[in-house]
Amino acid sequence: MQTPSPSAADRPLRPETLAKAPAIVAQYPQKRSATMPLLHLVQEDRGHITKDDMHWVAEQVGVTPMQVLEVVTFYPMFRQSPIGRRHVRVCRTLSCALRGSYALMEGLEKSLNCPRGETSPDGDFTLEFVECIADCGCGPVVHVDGAMHENVEPAQAEAFAAKLKATLKDPDYGRRAPQPGTPEWNG
Numbered sequence: 650m651q652t653p654s655p656s657a658a659d660r661p662l663r664p665e666t667l668a669k670a671p672a673i674v675a676q677y678p679q680k681r682s683a684t685m686p687l688l689h690l691v692q693e694d695r696g697h698i699t700k701d702d703m704h705w706v707a708e709q710v711g712v713t714p715m716q717v718l719e720v721v722t723f724y725p726m727f728r729q730s731p732i733g734r735r736h737v738r739v740c741r742t743l744s745c746a747l748r749g750s751y752a753l754m755e756g757l758e759k760s761l762n763c764p765r766g767e768t769s770p771d772g773d774f775t776l777e778f779v780e781c782i783a784d785c786g787c788g789p790v791v792h793v794d795g796a797m798h799e800n801v802e803p804a805q806a807e808a809f810a811a812k813l814k815a816t817l818k819d820p821d822y823g824r825r826a827p828q829p830g831t832p833e834w835n836g
């Protein structure tokens with residue numbers, strides 16, 4: 650019988666992550682200044698940050714785990730729960746908001762069965778509002794994993810969600826380079 654592989658939350662940090670930490674800490678005159686870079690490193694490894702990870706970061710930089718938790722909870726880019734198979738980020742800053750990003754978000758919440766700021770119960774989608782992602786002329790813009798999708802109008806929410814659901818069954822998802830002229834080209 651095969652032993653199930655540990656989930657991202659249960660497994661230890663990868664050896665390469667652990668190996669990078671001393672060099673990162675050494676870049677700063679005060680060790681605690683490396684707190685955020687180390688948290689980014691952990692999140693890159695696991696997709697989110699666990700309590701054990703916070704203890705590990707605290708040991709590396711010489712602060713208490715509570716001080717690390719304060720940083721994690723202050724900055725919205727740090728996550729304490731696992732991310733969905735598709736990470737969907739909708740820009741809500743002025744240009745995109747004026748072009749309907751709030752209505753688009755409502756449509757995506759319904760179509761993906763995922764409230765904003767959360768991961769869907771099936772673990773397929775994490776849906777978040779983000780601030781400007783530097784593509785203001787083409788709003789509303791939606792960033793999905795590595796790709797930017799431009800001019801996603803609220804009326805297209807359902808069709809866009811269907812396209813995202815279809816990617817869950819695509820074995821080549823994320824492996825094809827974006828093509829000029831497609832909405833993903835700028836991603």
Ligand code: FES
Nearest residue numbers: 740745781784785
């Ligand atoms: S306002 Fe949405 S990308 Fe800048």
